[in-house]
Amino acid sequence: xxxxxxxxxxxxxxxxxxxxxxxxxxxxxxxxxxxxxxxxxxxxxxxxxxxxxxxxxxxxxxxxxxxxxxxxxxxxxxxxxxxxxxxxxxxxxxxxxxxxxxxxxxxxxxxxxxxxxxxxxxxxxxxxxxxxxxxxxxxxxxxxxxxxxxxxxxxxxxxxxxxxxxxxxxxxxxxxxxxxxxxxxxxxxxxxxxxxxxxxxxxxxxxxxxxxxxxxxxxxxxxxxxxxxxxxxxxxxxxxxxxxxxxxxxxxxxxxx
Amino acid sequence: xxxxxxxxxxxxxxxxxxxxxxxxxxxxxxxxxxxxxxxxxxxxxxxxxxxxxxxxxxxxxxxxxxxxxxxxxxxxxxxxxxxxxxxxxxxxxxxxxxxxxxxxxxxxxxxxxxxxxxxxxxxxxxxxxxxxxxxxxxxxxxxxxxxxxxxxxxxxxxxxxxxxxxxxxxxxxxxxxxxxxxxxxxxxxxxxxxxxxxxxxxxxxxxxxxxxxxxxxxxxxxxxxxxxxxxxxxxxxxxxxxxxxxxxxxxxxxxxxxxxxx
Numbered sequence: 001x002x003x004x005x006x007x008x009x010x011x012x013x014x015x016x017x018x019x020x021x022x023x024x025x026x027x028x029x030x031x032x033x034x035x036x037x038x039x040x041x042x043x044x045x046x047x048x049x050x051x052x053x054x055x056x057x058x059x060x061x062x063x064x065x066x067x068x069x070x071x072x073x074x075x076x077x078x079x080x081x082x083x084x085x086x087x088x089x090x091x092x093x094x095x096x097x098x099x100x101x102x103x104x105x106x107x108x109x110x111x112x113x114x115x116x117x118x119x120x121x122x123x124x125x126x127x128x129x130x131x132x133x134x135x136x137x138x139x140x141x142x143x144x145x146x147x148x149x150x151x152x153x154x155x156x157x158x159x160x161x162x163x164x165x166x167x168x169x170x171x172x173x174x175x176x177x178x179x180x181x182x183x184x185x186x187x188x189x190x191x192x193x194x195x196x197x198x199x200x201x202x203x204x205x206x207x208x209x210x211x212x213x214x215x216x217x218x219x220x221x222x223x224x225x226x227x228x229x230x231x232x233x234x235x236x237x238x239x240x241x242x243x244x245x246x247x248x249x250x251x252x253x254x255x256x257x
Numbered sequence: 258x259x260x261x262x263x264x265x266x267x268x269x270x271x272x273x274x275x276x277x278x279x280x281x282x283x284x285x286x287x288x289x290x291x292x293x294x295x296x297x298x299x300x301x302x303x304x305x306x307x308x309x310x311x312x313x314x315x316x317x318x319x320x321x322x323x324x325x326x327x328x329x330x331x332x333x334x335x336x337x338x339x340x341x342x343x344x345x346x347x348x349x350x351x352x353x354x355x356x357x358x359x360x361x362x363x364x365x366x367x368x369x370x371x372x373x374x375x376x377x378x379x380x381x382x383x384x385x386x387x388x389x390x391x392x393x394x395x396x397x398x399x400x401x402x403x404x405x406x407x408x409x410x411x412x413x414x415x416x417x418x419x420x421x422x423x424x425x426x427x428x429x430x431x432x433x434x435x436x437x438x439x440x441x442x443x444x445x446x447x448x449x450x451x452x453x454x455x456x457x458x459x460x461x462x463x464x465x466x467x468x469x470x471x472x473x474x475x476x477x478x479x480x481x482x483x484x485x486x487x488x489x490x491x492x493x494x495x496x497x498x499x500x501x502x503x504x505x506x507x508x509x510x511x512x513x514x515x516x517x518x519x
Binding site for chain 2: 131
């Protein structure tokens with residue numbers, strides 16, 4: 001009898017947390033589409049997410065593209081299918097690795113920063129100060145970050161895809177002896193617009209998730225420095241898990257037969 | 258909306274109840290603040306002074322009771338209506354609560370630009386005027402909050418609180434963490450600025466020197482209720498043993514200090 005008690009308690013706790021997160025998301029999204037909109041704040045967040053994340057996303061996708069070319073070449077050589085390397089690199093980068101790696105890197109970089117900044121504002125009463133100054137914290141703090149996350153991650157992924165394919169090209173041409181023109185021709189020939197579009201849709205969803213989890217955990221942080229630290233950890237962990245779960249669901253939506 | 262009359266208190270809290278788990282913080286609290294009056298609520302740490310203030314500001318919702326501003330009930334208002342009510346308020350937070358990401362002048366002008374929709378250039382001029390009102394030089398306006406001392410942060414917080422010329426100003430422990438001289442400077446500024454504005458003020462503090470200086474009336478909060486209130490001049494002859502113990506800062510007496518904050 002007693003073993004059901006902690007299970008039930010945990011389940012009710014999960015439902016409560018899911019409800020609070022959903023409510024937070026609905027309120028925040030409603031503020032994204034209702035005036036006043038703060039272009040200055042949205043612009044600042046876009047630069048923070050898009051521009052300043054470019055080096056880390058670029059490096060990650062560059063080396064992933066290089067590893068992908070090496071791995072698929074040595075693997076495919078076992079059944080004489082080395083010529084498929086350009087196709088594997090471009091499909092893997094655009095469909096999966098580009099959005100997922102960029103999403104996870106941005107979750108670590110931006111999700112943590114958002115949770116820490118908003119969490120510190122919470123524990124130092126700056127969010128209360130916003131409310132007393134007739135400014136809705138959802139509109140002022142959360143909405144600009146959601147809009148920036150939703151719009152900037154697809155752009156980052158687009159750039160990351162190109163860099164990743166370029167990484168594969170570098171290894172294939174300069175190390176594995178592929179003909180440059182044939183490599184580029186194969187890359188273009190077998191890539192479909194759906195490959196890129198599905199990756200960009202994933203990126204938009206991941207950007208929203210990263211910003212939402214960063215804001216949610218920061219907004220609800222309690223208890224000083226320790227609370228802010230916990231909020232930061234929770235933001236990164238929950239965003240990473242949700243990215244991987246939603247990645248499967250979106251893949252299922254686009255490509256399941 | 259109820260029409261306010263001259264006899265309508267600016268702030269009226271009636272039968273407020275608030276608890277956190279099993280801990281009862283407010284237990285049927287009643288408090289009126291008249292128009293233009295300066296009321297200071299005193300009480301030990303953990304007695305619920307901040308909860309009272311946050312309930313009036315709409316940052317927290319009491320489980321029972323009513324709060325009226327100018328005769329209008331404010332509990333359960335929609336976000337938009339609450340923002341309209343909050344435009345009547347100015348608030349000096351205990352730690353200043355200045356926005357780290359904004360310069361000092363932007364902090365002061367924040368309520369004018371975001372809440373009042375004042376033109377940015379005009380709001381900047383007003384911010385610098387308020388900076389002068391609290392005794393700070395114009396060069397402070399271009400600094401970041403992290404570059405200011407505790408006393409300067411309090412002054413900037415006061416400038417932000419009065420920038421929108423609010424009808425009601427709240428002070429949360431305005432002198433906590435300051436040396437006695439700076440505390441007196443802040444008290445003088447509070448008296449000067451609120452008199453110039455003709456604002457109604459509600460402060461919470463456990464600093465008796467501050468309470469004596471800024472209050473027209475003092476109310477003592479204990480066990481979730483106002484157990485005594487009267488003019489500042491009568492605080493020393495209240496005849497209330499709880500008040501006597503508190504104002505003389507004696508460890509021995511009927512008050513048992515709360516160990517945990519609410």
